[in-house]
Amino acid sequence: MADISANFLGIKSPNPFWLASAPPTDKKINVLRAFEAGWGGVVWKTLGSQVKNVSSRYSAVDYNGSRVMGFNNIELISDRPLDLNLKEIKECIRLFPDRAMIVSLMADNDRQSWHQLIRQVEDTGAHGLELNFGCPHGMTERGMGAAVGQDPEIARQVVEWVMEAATIPVITKLTPNVHSVVPTGRAAVEAGTHALSLINTIQSVTGVDLDTFVPNPNVGGRSTFGGYCGPAVKPIALKMLTTISQDKITSRVPVSGIGGIETWKDAVEFMLLGATTLQVCTAAMKYGFRIIEDMCDGLNNWMDEKGFKTINDFIGKSVPALTNWEELDINYHIVAHINQDKCIHCGLCFIGCEDGSHQAINLSYGNPYNTYTIKEDECVGCNLCKLVCPVDNCITMTEQRKGDEYMNWKDFQRKGLPLNDH
Amino acid sequence: MPLRNNRLTDDEYKQQFGDIHPPFESHSAALVEANRCLFCYDAPCTKSCPTSINVPKFIKQITTDNMKGAAYTILTANIMGGGCSRVCPVEKLCEGACVFNLMEEEAIPIAKLQRYATDKVIREKWPLFERKQSTGKKVAIVGAGPAGLSCAHALSREGVDVTIYEKESKGGGLMTYGIAAYKVTPQFCEEEVDYILSLGGIEILYNQELGKDITLDTLQNNYDAVYLAFGVGLARQLEIPGEQLSGVVNAINFIYDIRTNNYPAIPVGDMVAVIGMGMTAIDAATQAKRLGAKEVTLVYRRTQQEMPCTEAELNIAKLDGCKIIWLAAPKEILGENGKVTRLVCHVMKLEASANGRPTPVITDEIITLPVDMVIKATGQMPFEQLVHSNHLENDKGKIESVTNIKGVFAGGDCVNGGKEVVDAIQAGKEGAELILEYLF
Numbered sequence: 001m002a003d004i005s006a007n008f009l010g011i012k013s014p015n016p017f018w019l020a021s022a023p024p025t026d027k028k029i030n031v032l033r034a035f036e037a038g039w040g041g042v043v044w045k046t047l048g049s050q051v052k053n054v055s056s057r058y059s060a061v062d063y064n065g066s067r068v069m070g071f072n073n074i075e076l077i078s079d080r081p082l083d084l085n086l087k088e089i090k091e092c093i094r095l096f097p098d099r100a101m102i103v104s105l106m107a108d109n110d111r112q113s114w115h116q117l118i119r120q121v122e123d124t125g126a127h128g129l130e131l132n133f134g135c136p137h138g139m140t141e142r143g144m145g146a147a148v149g150q151d152p153e154i155a156r157q158v159v160e161w162v163m164e165a166a167t168i169p170v171i172t173k174l175t176p177n178v179h180s181v182v183p184t185g186r187a188a189v190e191a192g193t194h195a196l197s198l199i200n201t202i203q204s205v206t207g208v209d210l211d212t213f214v215p216n217p218n219v220g221g222r223s224t225f226g227g228y229c230g231p232a233v234k235p236i237a238l239k240m241l242t243t244i245s246q247d248k249i250t251s252r253v254p255v256s257g258i259g260g261i262e263t264w265k266d267a268v269e270f271m272l273l274g275a276t277t278l279q280v281c282t283a284a285m286k287y288g289f290r291i292i293e294d295m296c297d298g299l300n301n302w303m304d305e306k307g308f309k310t311i312n313d314f315i316g317k318s319v320p321a322l323t324n325w326e327e328l329d330i331n332y333h334i335v336a337h338i339n340q341d342k343c344i345h346c347g348l349c350f351i352g353c354e355d356g357s358h359q360a361i362n363l364s365y366g367n368p369y370n371t372y373t374i375k376e377d378e379c380v381g382c383n384l385c386k387l388v389c390p391v392d393n394c395i396t397m398t399e400q401r402k403g404d405e406y407m408n409w410k411d412f413q414r415k416g417l418p419l420n421d422h
Numbered sequence: 423m424p425l426r427n428n429r430l431t432d433d434e435y436k437q438q439f440g441d442i443h444p445p446f447e448s449h450s451a452a453l454v455e456a457n458r459c460l461f462c463y464d465a466p467c468t469k470s471c472p473t474s475i476n477v478p479k480f481i482k483q484i485t486t487d488n489m490k491g492a493a494y495t496i497l498t499a500n501i502m503g504g505g506c507s508r509v510c511p512v513e514k515l516c517e518g519a520c521v522f523n524l525m526e527e528e529a530i531p532i533a534k535l536q537r538y539a540t541d542k543v544i545r546e547k548w549p550l551f552e553r554k555q556s557t558g559k560k561v562a563i564v565g566a567g568p569a570g571l572s573c574a575h576a577l578s579r580e581g582v583d584v585t586i587y588e589k590e591s592k593g594g595g596l597m598t599y600g601i602a603a604y605k606v607t608p609q610f611c612e613e614e615v616d617y618i619l620s621l622g623g624i625e626i627l628y629n630q631e632l633g634k635d636i637t638l639d640t641l642q643n644n645y646d647a648v649y650l651a652f653g654v655g656l657a658r659q660l661e662i663p664g665e666q667l668s669g670v671v672n673a674i675n676f677i678y679d680i681r682t683n684n685y686p687a688i689p690v691g692d693m694v695a696v697i698g699m700g701m702t703a704i705d706a707a708t709q710a711k712r713l714g715a716k717e718v719t720l721v722y723r724r725t726q727q728e729m730p731c732t733e734a735e736l737n738i739a740k741l742d743g744c745k746i747i748w749l750a751a752p753k754e755i756l757g758e759n760g761k762v763t764r765l766v767c768h769v770m771k772l773e774a775s776a777n778g779r780p781t782p783v784i785t786d787e788i789i790t791l792p793v794d795m796v797i798k799a800t801g802q803m804p805f806e807q808l809v810h811s812n813h814l815e816n817d818k819g820k821i822e823s824v825t826n827i828k829g830v831f832a833g834g835d836c837v838n839g840g841k842e843v844v845d846a847i848q849a850g851k852e853g854a855e856l857i858l859e860y861l862f
Contacts, residue, residue: 064485065453065454065456065457065485066457344521344522344525345462345466345521345524346460346462346463346465346521347462347463347464347465348460348461348462348463350463351463363464365464367469368466368467368469368470368519369466369519370464390460390525391525
């Protein structure tokens with residue numbers, strides 16, 4: 001059995017899975033249920049100045065009959081009384097001392113407010129603080145949330161105030177609503193944050209009702225930009241995480257990964273790209289806390305299979321494999337191969353390649369089943385056919401190098417090699 | 423035991439003849455299946471449909487909530503797409519070709535989705551088709567079955583005024599009169615005919631039989647073209663002793679009676695033998711059982727390998743408790759007091775033949791079944807005499823789609839000798855094209 005426990009800045013949890021700051025973590029009843037289910041920790045829903053929420057609050061994007069491929073919310077930070085939140089946090093820590101309790105904070109934009117809030121939260125015995133520099137709606141209009149995270153200098157200032165008062169680890173949560181998360185990440189690290197977490201939600205409009213013409217979610221006939229999350233944002237989160245893992249300044253601190261994590265496999269991908277702990281929200285909102293069981297179990301089995309004893313054995317392992325395009329080997333060439341025994345003759349590879357790619361699949365008409373074969377000379381090895389094929393391992397890509405030696409685009413240009421002629 | 427009707431209670435009849443393939447209960451249920459469709463290119467399902475319905479397209483249209491588009495996609499290829507979704511042997515057509523079969527996965531329930539996409543449209547008569555302005559051309563069609571109706575609809579869309587002469591009192595042909603009631607209800611058959619007529623430009627004159635109430639000459643004189651779609655009808659005889667005994671009926675008449683009378687009125691025996699193993703044999707056997715027969719036995723001279731009905735059809739009969747005797751051919755029917763009491767059969771064996779389909783050959787063995795009813799379902803014959811009397815060139819009663827008489831065309835069972843409803847609908851479409859070419 002592998003050891004899946006996490007130690008994040010000294011904050012220990014029996015597994016690396018925390019619930020992200022969100023509705024599932026805004027009161028004792030949920031958090032206790034989460035701990036009972038087996039979650040390693042929680043980031044308590046953001047505390048700060050008093051707010052009031054609207055109704056409705058969520059909307060989603062479905063895809064081909066699958067619900068909630070992407071999820072969107074216009075909910076603000078906790079709208080419960082601060083004292084009540086603090087009291088409940090304390091109780092949760094007392095009842096589950098082995099779990100990580102991080103509290104998310106978003107104070108008004110002045111030193112005094114931050115210092116006061118930090119003192120109150122530290123009194124609960126919480127293990128860490130997470131600074132919410134990412135909330136994309138509602139709070140930004142008041143100069144908070146993403147308004148802080150989108151300006152590295154403001155972020156630097158706030159982190160400095162926080163570090164003056166904080167005696168427990170501080171995690172700065174970054175907004176993805178920027179062209180790059182690195183500048184704010186650097187500012188936060190330089191100002192002393194102990195760790196980073198990313199991503200917060202992405203500003204979005206999930207859709208428009210075709211009968212009422214009102215975008216979603218509908219609040220009395222109007223809507224507002226919300227924060228997008230769920231499986232749809234995972235690839236964007238992974239990219240942003242990688243840029244933090246690769247930067248010489250931001251890579252100094254550990255990262256808690258967030259963004260569409262629903263399974264142990266998603267989690268492992270975040271870890272391979274540099275995350276130490278994982279934060280989950282949408283999946284728990286969709287399925288409930290019980291998903292933690294397979295997350296732990298699957299991670300454990302995978303680590304056993306790969307021979308990893310602790311999570312530290314593989315965190316960041318895939319970061320070096322992501323490079324600049326110019327470093328890629330142009331001589332590496334693959335071509336598709338269709339296994340005729342597995343082919344079900346759906347023709348999706350053909351029409352995809354024919355209309356959308358390089359016309360490299362041959363169609364031989366049959367009744368009712370056509371036969372599809374690859375024109376190897378025309379195949380550029382783009383993967384499209386393999387991606388759209390509904391049968392596992394029916395289409396495989398075989399390596400057929402263009403040359404023995406490694407050659408990148410710069411080498412290619414320097415040697416004056418010929419470009420495509422068609 | 424004599425044949426007897428009124429064997430069941432009203433509720434039992436209702437249950438026995440309820441819809442065997444119930445529709446989707448909800449849009450969400452239909453979406454679950456519709457979303458499974460892979461949207462194949464040059465799809466095998468479409469290629470396996472005689473009317474070439476663009477199946478992936480209409481299923482995609484269900485998933486995009488384009489229900490009007492889905493219905494149009496179906497009905498523009500097959501105006502009786504609603505009926506076909508109930509009666510087509512889809513396991514050997516579209517669903518049989520579904521690529522999921524090759525993954526050992528359940529095929530997409532195309533028929534059920536097709537029914538889902540068309541039910542409301544037909545019931546509520548959505549005006550999906552617009553008739554072109556009348557061209558003044560007039561065409562007479564003989565027979566308001568699938569071929570005739572399909573031809574009529576296609577012609578009327580192009581502005582041709584169509585008059586259909588139908589010998590029965592209702593339209594729909596075999597859909598209305600020749601198929602088990604639990605597959606397609608009489609009410610639906612009426613709705614489907616009404617939907618076709620809702621286009622306008624088509625008039626059906628009922629109780630008008632060719633050769634009796636009307637003549638081909640008159641039609642030729644009064645119309646610019648004539649389309650013959652009178653089907654087949656005469657039940658093939660067994661040509662064995664005892665066939666005239668009371669209690670020996672043919673399946674066509676038996677099913678016709680069920681479709682034209684109340685279920686309790688139909689007499690059925692205690693011990694019924696059904697000769698044949700085609701779709702009509704199955705429909706007769708299952709309905710005899712459902713009418714209250716104690717024991718129904720299907721007798722077929724070949725084996726399951728060669729049977730004309732589909733596996734799914736056979737399973738319906740088996741689930742209804744029908745027995746099956748393979749490799750048995752009727753030798754003679756015995757009776758007492760003019761009423762059938764026993765069916766004597768040769769036990770057969772198969773021998774290889776030149777055309778690949780094994781030939782059944784008589785053995786020395788004999789089996790005797792105690793029966794009080796024998797239903798003959800060994801195929802239908804073309805209306806040979808009608809064809810000869812009208813001087814139509816033919817092959818054993820089967821006529822050509824472009825007949826030897828100028829301006830007279832034909833299609834459906836009277837040309838192909840008796841195929842599926844969906845084949846007749848395609849024939850009607852093609853007939854309309856030939857006629858339009860001839861007229862304009």
